[in-house]
Amino acid sequence: MANFQVALVHWLANAAPPIAEFMRSKWGWPMAESIHFLGLSMLVGCIGLFDLRLLGMAKRIPIAALHKLIPWGLLGFAINITSGSLFLLTEPDQYIYNPSFQFKVLFITLAGANALTFYATTYGRATRPDAPPDAPRTAKVIAAVSLSLWIGVIVCGRLLTFFRPGDCGPAGPGVIADCTPRR
Amino acid sequence: MNFLAWLESTAASEWVRGSPSLFAFPGILSAHTVGMGLAAGINAAIALRILGVAPNVSITEMKRFLPAMWFGFWLNFVSGIGLLIGYPTKALTNPDFYLKLALIAGGVWLVGRIQERIEGGGARRLAVASLVCWGGAITAGRLLAYTYRHLMAGR
Numbered sequence: 441m442a443n444f445q446v447a448l449v450h451w452l453a454n455a456a457p458p459i460a461e462f463m464r465s466k467w468g469w470p471m472a473e474s475i476h477f478l479g480l481s482m483l484v485g486c487i488g489l490f491d492l493r494l495l496g497m498a499k500r501i502p503i504a505a506l507h508k509l510i511p512w513g514l515l516g517f518a519i520n521i522t523s524g525s526l527f528l529l530t531e532p533d534q535y536i537y538n539p540s541f542q543f544k545v546l547f548i549t550l551a552g553a554n555a556l557t558f559y560a561t562t563y564g565r566a567t568r569p570d571a572p573p574d575a576p577r578t579a580k581v582i583a584a585v586s587l588s589l590w591i592g593v594i595v596c597g598r599l600l601t602f603f604r605p606g607d608c609g610p611a612g613p614g615v616i617a618d619c620t621p622r623r
Numbered sequence: 624m625n626f627l628a629w630l631e632s633t634a635a636s637e638w639v640r641g642s643p644s645l646f647a648f649p650g651i652l653s654a655h656t657v658g659m660g661l662a663a664g665i666n667a668a669i670a671l672r673i674l675g676v677a678p679n680v681s682i683t684e685m686k687r688f689l690p691a692m693w694f695g696f697w698l699n700f701v702s703g704i705g706l707l708i709g710y711p712t713k714a715l716t717n718p719d720f721y722l723k724l725a726l727i728a729g730g731v732w733l734v735g736r737i738q739e740r741i742e743g744g745g746a747r748r749l750a751v752a753s754l755v756c757w758g759g760a761i762t763a764g765r766l767l768a769y770t771y772r773h774l775m776a777g778r
Binding site: 470473474477478480481482483484485486488489492497498500501502504505506507508509512591594595597598599601602 | 645649652653656657659660661663664665666667668671672676677678679680681684685687688690691757758761762764765766768769
């Protein structure tokens with residue numbers, strides 16, 4: 441695992457020098473962060489909203505009709521994979537060795553598997569024309585898992601700064617409230 | 624400046640800023656981000672619906688999601704005050720902070736106006752304004768970390 445991580449850090453660090461250079465410019469990192477937060481809100485606003493509907497909120501809205509919002513949630517996800525890659529390409533060691541990042545990637549993977557489970561099991565039943573307003577129990581469980589995982593992804597993303605490996609400020613690794621990107 | 628220096632010397636402020644507990648600064652910041660996703664995200668979803676996405680969804684029924692949006696908003700009101708207690712000078716001496724508050728005020732004002740207009744139709748412009756306000760508030764909020772002039776009183 442350690443060798444794999446070292447290799448990955450080296451590969452990422454050398455993958456796209458112009459991107460890293462842009463990210464280290466005055467507004468590169470702040471701009472990418474702002475976009476990352478906009479994508480986050482799109483993802484939560486569309487996928488989280490759909491989860492809330494499955495759990496029983498706004499039952500008069502047909503599940504199939506509200507599902508048309510999902511592509512916008514996926515657009516938010518795509519925006520965040522792209523903007524997130526920019527951070528990873530610029531400071532790979534700050535992420536690859538960071539337990540908060542490792543959990544974040546785990547939760548994203550689980551959220552993806554959870555969504556695929558939804559489409560493989562109960563999606564057809566929940567969205568057919570004569571579907572009752574109340575979603576099937578399986579769909580409710582999947583929705584609750586989805587909401588929990590995305591909240592976990594956000595929290596892990598936000599906690600990245602506090603689990604940075606290496607020194608960042610006089611306090612060193614650990615809880616570092618004033619930490620801003622290096623260089 | 625005296626008030627800010629006093630506030631920073633209180634136990635509450637020192638706890639937010641310096642406690643090694645994950646429930647202090649890191650936890651408050653995490654809650655603020657989850658609330659942002661709910662408040663800005665659900666308002667964006669309602670705006671997208673008004674602009675033509677998911678046309679088979681009744682626009683008036685979208686208001687059933689507003690309690691979740693308000694939950695996110697109040698979560699951020701409370702967590703935002705927590706962050707402000709931790710670093711009052713950092714926020715209050717930064718014009719960007721007031722821009723963020725103004726954009727949020729605009730966004731909140733638009734929530735009610737949009738609900739009024741939906742009945743009569745023609746809420747599209749308000750929906751665009753709502754997207755601008757919430758997107759702008761997110762951006763202004765994120766840039767607070769890069770635009771402050773004084774981290775703490777006297778510094």
